């Protein structure tokens with residue numbers, strides 16, 4: 001067994017080798033370090049007004065997405081699709097927790113309550129893609145605006161995670177039998 005830690009969310013991973021993606025926040029392999037290499041003071045930072053505003057917007061965005069995924073995760077008609085969205089709800093909640101930690105605030109309590117998801121699976125998967133695209137673009141812009149290295153690192157890592165989620169949606173749309181032009 002070996003022990004690793006994710007530079008982005010700070011969670012530890014125990015396994016024989018480092019994972020390709022952090023199982024908690026989805027950060028890519030380059031952010032996974034050996035346990036002893038993790039800088040304990042990584043989040044001891046001073047942020048600007050702009051960074052504070054971007055973190056606040058990120059918290060709202062992740063809360064909305066986590067609640068949407070909780071709604072999809074509780075559907076019983078296609079358990080295989082629901083299971084994937086249940087996982088996405090956990091990942092977006094992890095993102096929210098990270099942003100709240102960096103902003104020095106707490107997570108909105110409603111993040112644990114399922115939101116609403118109307119329409120059939122194909123419509124929901126399409127909505128998910130739109131949400132992920134919005135998130136990916138917002139974090140990419142926030143990374144460019146950031147002056148703090150740590151904030152830039154986090155926003156750019158999470159932007160890449162949201163890009164991965166779009167790929168997940170494409171895969172799930174195929175499994176659900178949705179037509180690609182819909």
Ligand SMILES: [Fe+2]
Nearest residue numbers: 006009022025
């Ligand atoms: Fe992570």
Ligand SMILES: [Fe+2]
Nearest residue numbers: 132161162165
């Ligand atoms: Fe996402």
